[in-house]
Amino acid sequence: MEIPNAENLKQAEIDEYDSLVQQLKPKPPLLKHCFWAFVVGGLICVLAQIILDFLQAGGMGQTDASSVTSVIMIFLGALLTGIGVYDKLGKTAGAGSIVPITGFSNVIVASAMEFKREGYIFGVGAHIFSIAGPTLVFGFAVSTLIGLIKLLFM
Amino acid sequence: MPGPKKRGMQTVIFDNPAILASWASVVGPKEGEGPWGNDFDIIMPDYLLGEETWEKAENKMLKQTVELALNKAGLQNNEAELLLAGDLLNQLVASNFAAAELSIPFLGLYGACSTMVQALLTGSMLIDGGFFERVVTAACSHHYSAERQFRFPTEQGVQKPPSSQWTATAAGAVVLESSGTGPRITSATIGRVVDMGQSDVNDMGSAMAPAAADTIKMHLQDLNLLPDYYDLVVTGDLGKVGMAILGQLFGKEGVVPPPNHSDCGVLLFDEKQEIGSGGSGCGCCASMFCGPLLKKMIKAEIKKLLLVGTGALMSPTTNFQGSTIPAIAHAVAIEY
Numbered sequence: 001m002e003i004p005n006a007e008n009l010k011q012a013e014i015d016e017y018d019s020l021v022q023q024l025k026p027k028p029p030l031l032k033h034c035f036w037a038f039v040v041g042g043l044i045c046v047l048a049q050i051i052l053d054f055l056q057a058g059g060m061g062q063t064d065a066s067s068v069t070s071v072i073m074i075f076l077g078a079l080l081t082g083i084g085v086y087d088k089l090g091k092t093a094g095a096g097s098i099v100p101i102t103g104f105s106n107v108i109v110a111s112a113m114e115f116k117r118e119g120y121i122f123g124v125g126a127h128i129f130s131i132a133g134p135t136l137v138f139g140f141a142v143s144t145l146i147g148l149i150k151l152l153f154m
Numbered sequence: 155m156p157g158p159k160k161r162g163m164q165t166v167i168f169d170n171p172a173i174l175a176s177w178a179s180v181v182g183p184k185e186g187e188g189p190w191g192n193d194f195d196i197i198m199p200d201y202l203l204g205e206e207t208w209e210k211a212e213n214k215m216l217k218q219t220v221e222l223a224l225n226k227a228g229l230q231n232n233e234a235e236l237l238l239a240g241d242l243l244n245q246l247v248a249s250n251f252a253a254a255e256l257s258i259p260f261l262g263l264y265g266a267c268s269t270m271v272q273a274l275l276t277g278s279m280l281i282d283g284g285f286f287e288r289v290v291t292a293a294c295s296h297h298y299s300a301e302r303q304f305r306f307p308t309e310q311g312v313q314k315p316p317s318s319q320w321t322a323t324a325a326g327a328v329v330l331e332s333s334g335t336g337p338r339i340t341s342a343t344i345g346r347v348v349d350m351g352q353s354d355v356n357d358m359g360s361a362m363a364p365a366a367a368d369t370i371k372m373h374l375q376d377l378n379l380l381p382d383y384y385d386l387v388v389t390g391d392l393g394k395v396g397m398a399i400l401g402q403l404f405g406k407e408g409v410v411p412p413p414n415h416s417d418c419g420v421l422l423f424d425e426k427q428e429i430g431s432g433g434s435g436c437g438c439c440a441s442m443f444c445g446p447l448l449k450k451m452i453k454a455e456i457k458k459l460l461l462v463g464t465g466a467l468m469s470p471t472t473n474f475q476g477s478t479i480p481a482i483a484h485a486v487a488i489e490y
Contacts, residue, residue, distance in 0.1 A: 090310070098311065111310075114308060
């Protein structure tokens with residue numbers, strides 16, 4: 001049997017406290033969050049699909065139409081952030097408004113707006129990717145890796 | 155050997171209790187819409203007060219609160235001998251810049267959200283010690299300056315868990331004097347830093363509850379008081395989650411919980427205001443004390459109050475490095 005020492009006792013106390021906290025901490029309303037994430041995320045995708053179809057109907061090729069749609073969605077995300085709507089949307093929609101490309105636009109524009117007060121170089125320039133940075137870094141890393149795999153095996 | 159004014163392990167009592175000569179509270183628009191809107195002196199029309207940055211707005215808010223507290227006692231800035239103030243921002247910028255404009259000799263304090271009580275107890279000791287006749291104590295917090303420093307840019311769309319709290323845009327200031335009439339600070343308990351291994355930045359109540367329990371227990375024990383001695387024991391910003399845990403902790407340790415326990419974080423907002431577990435920030439406790447609570451003391455609805463400031467000593471840097479969140483709580487007893 002392990003002989004209790006001060007460290008073990010402290011750890012036991014911490015574990016006991018943590019189980020008390022887990023009991024009393026309110027759980028997020030998962031179903032409600034999932035519902036709104038599905039609805040808002042879905043609507044953002046439907047809007048993008050309408051834009052895409054519209055562009056293709058206008059005679060644009062698949063590749064070009066996809067790129068233009070992304071650009072339009074990024075613009076809309078930025079605009080809604082700028083006029084103070086996107087943060088309210090995010091409160092309800094959660095992942096539904098973070099995952100689409102409009103969410104990526106939101107974190108970049110929100111950072112730029114927040115740090116504009118420290119100037120364009122050490123404020124906006126230095127902090128614009130403070131939240132989006134990890135997505136970019138690991139996005140680039142994964143795409144490089146996949147590129148290498150394709151080069152080597154296909 | 156303990157000093158003549160020390161009682162027990164952590165408590166001091168005062169021979170010449172500091173008198174609360176006047177006080178003032180300033181709150182933001184959201185706080186003004188809460189249940190105590192009528193009890194604050196000024197409700198800000200917006201979050202920027204005509205300034206360009208959240209930080210400048212916060213320092214202006216603190217300066218206004220201090221000036222208002224002095225004006226209410228018919229005093230000019232230069233008649234205050236010492237300013238004890240603090241806020242949540244790095245390098246205490248809101249307090250430092252306000253102190254520069256107020257031109258009162260200044261000691262900056264940091265106790266996270268416990269700062270108002272830290273200032274009150276330090277001020278009371280300096281007055282009882284005979285060093286000063288008139289000390290101004292103050293604390294403030296601003297929702298948006300705190301959000302950007304501790305969490306995310308303000309326009310980012312973030313969904314918060316129900317245990318998270320809303321940093322209050324609020325400030326409170328108290329003018330302490332060595333003589334006169336008014337509520338007086340009779341004793342104070344300096345808390346220990348307690349770390350029970352919590353590390354969820356969206357749940358400060360759980361990090362702070364053990365510190366609050368420790369300080370309240372020590373206060374009652376050091377002074378040999380029964381839990382019902384006080385008409386109200388009010389914690390700073392435990393929120394609903396922290397308050398529930400505090401109740402359980404008292405039960406577990408066999409300590410009788412104070413029967414009239416409440417929490418400024420729970421009181422400050424209405425549940426409909428989407429604030430998660432409750433309000434938080436230095437200004438939460440400071441404004442509730444300098445507004446509604448002192449008003450109730452003047453009306454004699456509360457005669458003995460134990461104000462327990464609670465602070466989560468959290469830093470985003472150490473949190474990302476994997477450290478837990480230590481917490482502290484200080485208490486001052488106010489009687490009238």
